[in-house]
Amino acid sequence: MIRFMLRLTIPAAALLACGPAGAQDIDPDILTAQAGTFLVAPEDGRAGCRLTLETDLAIGGYSLSGQDSCSKPLPALAEAASWNFDGNGGLIMMDPTRRVIARFVENEGSPMKTEDKTPLLLVSAPDGIDRLPTFSSLAGTWVMQRPEGEKLCSMTFEGTANADGNAPLSPSGDCTANVARLKLAIWRIDGFGLTLMSHDGSSVGFRMRADGNFDKSREEGGKPLSLIRRDPH
Template sequence: MIRLIPRLTASAAVLLTCGLAYGQDIDSDILKAQAGTYLIAPENGQAGCRMTLQTDQTIGGYSLSGQDACSKPLPSLAEAYAWNFDGNGGVILIDATRKVLARFIENEGSPMKTQDGTPLLLISAPDGVDHLPSFDSLAGTWTMQRPDGERLCGVTLDGHADAQGNAPLSLSGDCAANVAKLKLAVWHIDGFGLTLMSQDGSSLGFTMRADGNFDKSKEEGGKPLSLVRR
């Protein structure tokens, strides 16, 4: 099963809860681990924008770039001037007056996201991708195959998720034995991760590529496997 791990480790989060925030000294390794280019996008699949969190100190925290790209999809974030840790393992974006524009909360095993209104995710993304996958956008028929094109199974994803964030799926009747035995029945989205699951705990985790198809997550091990839209 895919596990999207935030760049900030649990031990780093503990340090931050001890008051290392808002301009106080931050361990350089923690700072470098969090810095980088991220996609900030609504969880519902609408377009977002990329922003780079830098390590140079500035008023209120650390410098950033790319905020101008947010002027159309997320206009409130176009005013971002700096970023900082929030003291609880999360990240904040602030304007030039130090007003908090967005607060991304740490979710263990999942990308950081806001909690107000339509949630925004702060997540590493494939180049050229400006939005998160959604149940609606991924619903349809896919082929599970090897890199050389060998077909293992047809997978149909239903776009109607339940309260737990899982939606039904169905497999074609000609699946390879090693896929059929998993008895996959539902699917789940977590950022750019797609997980196919059975009712008894079996699962296969995939990560989205820049072309919108998916490759089996490296954490799964075993032979390479892809999900390709038909």
């Protein structure tokens, strides 16, 4: 299953002793693993901005850059001056007075996100993408095919998810046997990951690319596979 997202693989207990006040005590390897450029964007699909988490010391934690890109889509984050681990497996961003302006909570198996009414996600994103995909933005007809163009199946994604975070999909009658036997019936979004599933446990995961289409996750193994939108918005 695709996991194209920011995830902390550090046990929370390892960070309890190195919260915001103990920044200098954090293992350099942990710090380096967490650093990088990420998209911060609302879960509802509105535009976000890119911030780079750096490893240099700053007031309250570590430096970050890219705040200017947040001034229009997410003005509160334009005030961010530093970031740090929160001691519980999550991550915080602070203004120059050390006031926490965003707290991203560890979310097992999914991107870290805030606990606001409309959460912000902190996630690795393809270059050129400034917002998260949503069920409504991905609804429509897609073609599953090999990179060289061999068509394996077309399917329609419904745009409304149920309480479990899954939405129906309807494969066409022209699917090849190896796709048809998967009995794909529902789909879900996980950051920039897209997973197609059956009701009995079969699944195949994809990750979004810069043009808005999807390639099968490398973690899935097997032959390369793509999902190409047939009816682009």
